[in-house]
Amino acid sequence: MPRLTARERREGYQREYSFQKRHGKPFFPNAVFHDTIVSLIVVALIMGMAILWHAQFGAIPAEATAERIGGLLGPAYEAKADPGVLGYDPRPDWYFFFLFELLRIFKTPELLIVGSIIIPTIWMVLLIGWPFIDRNPDRRLSRRPIALALGVTVPIVLLTLTFYGSKAPGAAGQASTEPGAAAFAGGACSTCHTLANAGTAGNVGPVLDSANPDYATALNFITNGKGGMPSFKATYTADEISCLAGYVATWAAAKGTTPGPQAASAKATYPASCTKAGGLFAGTATNAVGP
């Protein structure tokens, strides 16, 4: 295909398009009629889904359980948020499943950023910049092999990721069901610390898997703070701090379900302190979430 000058391109386009317009049909009412039909179908579909959802689950019970009862359109309502619930296994809405699955593929702390930031950023740049990347002026698919190949593979990849994401048991960011993990991941620690067991990847403070603190160290840091690490004395009760310290000491540098090397230092208090803390962290997160 010969390269066109800007002027040839403009004139060629104008000649073709003004011809098509001249021999075209009026937008109103002809095209508007088709638009209206499709819009009505779409609205009917949405109403249908709302009705089906309601018909399957009815009213939200006063004491909604955290149980997920699957209906045709997915899970029913769930209980009110409670940061104390340990080991909840969160899932995003279905259109984030592809991202969710990417995160499961790149789940080690070193690779997490590939799935969480690098790939999505590249994807967004490609999406916005696509008209400048594809310079082929032809619009017929038979003359656009690369675009056609992309047009076929991208949906397949997205659908595959979405499918596996929908089957995935848990989130990368919330891998652990150990007592204290949810509080660590959901509370104040995840923003600053990487801890593989909790699935967090903060990088303000040290990577706890490498620092590998024992129980006494962790207890001291959480209670008193040091440098960039704030003190949590005013935020958490003694039991809660003991639970967090026990969790960190036990699961830092853990291999899968085998506790890490400092686990023994916490044995006397962990996980009992987590149970003792009861409706865990009720005192803190309650400013956020009342019982």
Add this chain to the structure above:
Amino acid sequence: MSTLLPPPGEIAMIPVDWVEERSGAISFGKFMLFRNVPKDISWLQTLGSALITVFILQSTTGILLAMYYQPDPDTAWSTIQWITNDATLGWLVRGMHKWGSSVMVVLLFLHMGRTFLFGAYKYPREMTWITGAIIFILVMGMSFTGYLLVFDERAYWATIVGVNINGTAPILGPALSYILMVGPEISTHTLSRFYALHMLVLPSVIGGLIFVHMLLVVRLGVTSPPWSRMQPTEGDV
């Protein structure tokens, strides 16, 4: 008396002319509606207008929900419960808002696929594509911020995971999750912030971009399908 008054048809036109003379709104409406489109445009080209419909639907149901919803961790979930169980047709409004968001995302993918396969982003429609792509990303932001508002277990934990994902970005990441959550953990402020983004910031920007998108579509005209045989011949200028 009657001779002094113009005929009813003309009276009806007085306010219309008044508005037209001062704003040009009527000729603008005519410009948007009374134009020719290529004869052979296909049904696939109705998806964009369906998206406008869904956007209007989401705005309407969203406003109705906002009249009862309280963005407060103590009461958010109970107001949702009240809307679903007790408000007249509340379950329908909430259900339509919830499922409308899913339908909107599906339609976005289909519309994007259509314009991609038609090569409709090529000269001179690059800007139409770019505004669309930004809308797409913002709509994903709508889904993310909307998810927390129900404030049930799923919403809470999924948002934590989402914010932590942001947090993995180098340098800016932790600051970003801090800004999103307004602090180190999800609190009253997080909910208010998500609510403000979800019902004020993002929809206004999306609405504005849809308007620009439409101006571009009308100015440039919709493409004929790539298989169109409507080509000018030599003598036809």
